[in-house]
Amino acid sequence: MAEVKVNARSLQCPGPIVKLFKACQGCAAGDVIVVEATDPGFKKDVEAWCKRTGNELLALEERDGVFIARVKKT
């Protein structure tokens, strides 16, 4: 199970979810994608993205204005 880091800092909507989607396409089931984003909308968006695409949101935290989401590809 690989872990893929995605830096989506300073990107505006829809940049972060597009980056996440592209990273996810290159991953195998079970891989974890760690996305870092500064777009304030990303917090809600990553939840919606996971719900919609059926991938699992393992964790979502905020550290100094940066959202860090851990998404497991299912």
Added chain:
Amino acid sequence: MSEAQDKKTIIVFSGDLDKAIAAFTIATGAAAMGSQVTMFFTFWGLNILRRPEKVSTKKGLIEKMFEIMMPRGPEKLGLSKMNFLGLGPRLMKLVMKKKNVQSLSQLIEMARDLGVKMIACTMSMDVMGITKEELIPGLEFAGVATYLAEASEAGVNLFIG
């Protein structure tokens, strides 16, 4: 992706910069959510797809007038509000760049990259005298039936006018 791919369709009637940005933001976002997206460009919306450079064409007088008066591509579009004779879009682009928002050209590129299908309405092209050569490559050309067939399979259908 666990679910079957669903479809989304967007009609782009407007050729205003702000509305085009909204349309392409939704389109690229939807594609990133795993949807199959079709954008159907009609009337003023066709100007978004025009090539920025001059293309020599054989046309009648009215068509030629349209060609000259209408904006050529994403960099030449005006705003639907606060256009101020072209100053508005320049300010808007400046602010967007400063805030790292993607430009319309970048959004169009991203949409292509994500496999968003773009269809130019042939009837509007004919009315406005726009030829295929004046539009960016990679488009499909079709009419209302194609759009309706796509829309009836779609879960979301938007009209950007």
